[in-house]
Amino acid sequence: DAGITQSPRHKVTETGTPVTLRCHQTENHRYMYWYRQDPGHGLRLIHYSYGVKDTDKGEVSDGYSVSRSKTEDFLLTLESATSSQTSVYFCAISERIGSGANVLTFGAGSRLTVL
Amino acid sequence: SQKIEQNSEALNIQEGKTATLTCNYTNYSPAYLQWYRQDPGRGPVFLLLIRENEKEKRKERLKVTFDTTLKQSLFHITASQPADSATYLCALSLRNSGNTPLVFGKGTRLSVIA
Numbered sequence: 001d002a003g004i005t006q007s008p009r010h011k012v013t014e015t016g017t018p019v020t021l022r023c024h025q026t027e028n029h030r031y032m033y034w035y036r037q038d039p040g041h042g043l044r045l046i047h048y049s050y051g052v053k054d055t056d057k058g059e060v061s062d063g064y065s066v067s068r069s070k071t072e073d074f075l076l077t078l079e080s081a082t083s084s085q086t087s088v089y090f091c092a093i094s095e096r097i098g099s100g101a102n103v104l105t106f107g108a109g110s111r112l113t114v115l
Numbered sequence: 116s117q118k119i120e121q122n123s124e125a126l127n128i129q130e131g132k133t134a135t136l137t138c139n140y141t142n143y144s145p146a147y148l149q150w151y152r153q154d155p156g157r158g159p160v161f162l163l164l165i166r167e168n169e170k171e172k173r174k175e176r177l178k179v180t181f182d183t184t185l186k187q188s189l190f191h192i193t194a195s196q197p198a199d200s201a202t203y204l205c206a207l208s209l210r211n212s213g214n215t216p217l218v219f220g221k222g223t224r225l226s227v228i229a
Contacts, residue, residue: 033216043204103149103164106160109157
């Protein structure tokens with residue numbers, strides 16, 4: 001168990017308000033990812049991190065920022081939430097398996113509704 | 116453009132039969148392909164991985180094939196059970212650099228009917 005905790009698990013907010021989602025891991029994994037999942041689109045990468053203060057953009061990064069000031073925490077911020085950002089957000093860490101490849105372990109998800 | 120497609124959004128199958136799910140991709144050269152299972156309200160869970168130089172991988176009732184010429188992977192569940200009902204996602208790793216972010220298909224929702 002990679003020990004990934006996402007918070008909050010559910011949030012309802014209004015358009016234009018800032019929102020921060022937190023992903024916390026307990027096993028010192030270097031790589032962390034934020035995906036969003038929407039009907040008809042599947043999982044899409046927002047941002048990822050390959051170390052403290054090292055982050056990069058994914059496929060759908062517009063309107064999102066991230067920060068990683070500690071190995072264990074990866075924060076996703078919506079500076080000014082819009083209704084199009086209503087989604088389920090998943091955090092993931094990358095783990096090496098026996099064959100030497102890396103697979104993802106996901107958190108339970110954070111459901112965000114922007115009214 | 117680059118695309119990863121899973122053959123159908125939903126698949127219904129009778130208990131005891133073999134379920135076959137398809138993942139096709141275009142304009143990618145994946146180092147390996149992974150399959151995940153997702154239950155409602157939960158995050159995806161890793162099931163199997165197959166490398167570009169492997170033809171087939173098995174794990175209990177699961178079997179994955181990978182044909183880089185056809186650009187296709189097939190995921191089989193033999194002797195399917197109602198507990199196998201879930202959404203199954205395929206994902207590509209695009210380079211051999213290990214931690215390259217995965218690209219996911221939209222998933223196929225499998226329902227196994229008793």
